[in-house]
Amino acid sequence: MTRMMGGKRYYGDLDGGEEEEAKRFSDVIEDTEDVISRSKILDMLPNFQWLFGRKLEKRFAFVQKKRDDFMQVWIDEFRADGLGDGDGEGKKKTLLQILLSLQDADPEYYTDEMIKSLSQALLHGGINTSVETMEWAMSLLLNNPHILHKAQTEIDSVMGCDRLVNETDLSKLSYLQCIIKETLRMHPTAPLLLPHESSKDCMVGGYRIPQGTMLFVNVWAIQNDPNIWESPDMFMPERFEGKESSIKEKDGLTMMPFGSGRRRCPGENLALRIVGLALASMIQCFDWKRVGSELVDMSESGGFTAPKAQPLVAKYRVRSIVEHHLSQI
Template structure:
């Protein structure tokens, strides 16, 4: 916080308090809607789901916890997902044979008579392997979020006092040549088969356990839907013969140092599908 100076820190606190008030107003509004007769029969919002959990576990699903979960979905669910899509397309452009294999899988499952849907994501194992391999090489949060040791412990021979702030270098774990074969090579096939995703703590782009990212399933579906739709409808190629620059930028989240630029054109079989978007 010293980096921001006194005025900067005060401004951040004001923004934090303003955001909390806004979130609390949302929660209160949903509480009131719960008793509105017109709300019966419709699907619940995320806040309403959390409020229903509050009824069964009030000691855990407090307003403070609900505010925190909603903030995570807002803040961590946009930039990180877009960044993962950009990394995925970049890897595919540098590996056109993998891109074609993914398009073939989509064509065989979805066909050319309808647009790619969210429900298709779970039925496309190779597409999911591509996304998982992207998350391995370019985790959205390379150090995850800060954790704090609840009690003194020893990890790898090091004494960790209670109350220590801990940062997990998940990028280092997921790109470690002692753990992965050819970690610098984009190989979605490494995650194929029933054993492909059983990697213990070798792969944890969303963290792990109770403190893991609550938006993991949503992120996988949204990224899969976006990338799958782009592959179904367009043919992609690099803007030159040079490979896409995969240099990593400097930020809290894993962004590309050079934003992706690529050429695309509608696939012949998708011309009719694209007209449905108008």
């Protein structure tokens, strides 16, 4: 995400300055997660606003300033290097370069504030969510090694031994797509989706919902409902075999990890590509095993995205058929 947006890399071998910047970036992400989690509690318990609201408001302002300052450094760097004014034709441009070039044409709309707001929303919405989905997927695969073997066999049959998997191959890996769907069914990134608000009075299931009511959709409960899904607590990617390649509503609104309608998550396609390519690469390049005979702990922790309570720890070994390709990276 950071490379796509600003040409930044915050992993691997970093020099002193880059390592310090990566640490500040990590702190900004963690602080943002913290204030969002706290705000959700007050949203659902509004009577406590008088007690904690002011303190949380100050915390929000502090974190937002850190986010703004961090993103402003990116913008200032592009301006100083002359990379936001249309230079470098024919080369791949980052999102910030494109936005800054649009700012030259329409400065009243593409203000620094607008660019920072959009960038922060994309970064926050696209980092932890994809990582947590991949962690759940790998945990499920390690607890079901026959499914992991089947996915590896599919990738080998499509890729052969000549090259590593790339993004254009994802549409050919139908079983991998089933694994991703089943992971998102059992562990949707946002179990309650994003909060909505009723635009007018309405009746839902016999209950009157006043205008202006904050609404949450328990998509986890829908996607794990035994009245809708056969054995919902079992990891069965095969249940999606023969279905459409993209995630659509199944039998109404029973499978919607990204929401539905015009308020559907705009980053769905990007997320599926990132998760798909990462999972395919890990499965193709390494043999995976649990660290012991016990199953991977699948308990969830609190928070807006309900990540794993215990981070995944696993053993891996480079596969001989891709060792040459990995050495060339």
